[in-house]
Amino acid sequence: MRKPRGSIKPQRNFFLRDTTLVAREILGHYLCVESSGKTLTGRIVETEAYMFRDDPACHASRGMTDRNCTMFERGGVAYVYFIYGVHYCLNVVCGPAGEGTAVLIRSVKPIDGLDEMHRNRPGIKDDVNLANGPGKLTQAFGITGEDNGTDLSTGRIRIFLDPDVMRNKPEVVVAKRVGIVKGSEKPFRFYIKGNPYISRK
């Protein structure tokens, strides 16, 4: 995989911290996926935290099932699930094994491999709508249920850190999560202020 110029691989500890902190700190960094011999790259601009305690919206809140079991793995793997019979959503598992907490990647700004992303999403005319939503970005990057459980440091889906972003942190807006009913009052959505690639206002 071709990692973004100047980027660095995160330490394992990066994903073992508090989920809201990971959701916030991953903003601005790179999501890379190896697809048909090419590396598709995007910059993460919007996330949501799903906590292991006091969070009824979290899939893990009602215990382990076949569907959500990768959420209970050690932080640093991908939790991919199928929703509404149509879409996949990509999460980054956080915390130590057994907790069941993760960060949902809601939107990315396409950086590299735009041609391939457009092939994955026929009918989309502009670049803004390629990956500005959880279902859109998995389609653009070719992420499916087969990627569930992928190790983010060795698999075809990876996170790389941009040193510029670590030095110069983006201004982050905290808001309520989108598209849920239970637990919707919690301020667990994070996005880069003013970024045009946000899924919803």
Add this chain to the structure above:
DNA sequence: GGGAAGATGTTCT
């Protein structure tokens, strides 16, 4: 540009 409807697999009640 905005609201409503439909798509449709898996899990939970």
Add this chain to the structure above:
DNA sequence: GAACATCTTCCCT
């Protein structure tokens, strides 16, 4: 049977 961490299309203003 209902709900579900969504998106697109169609029709209206």
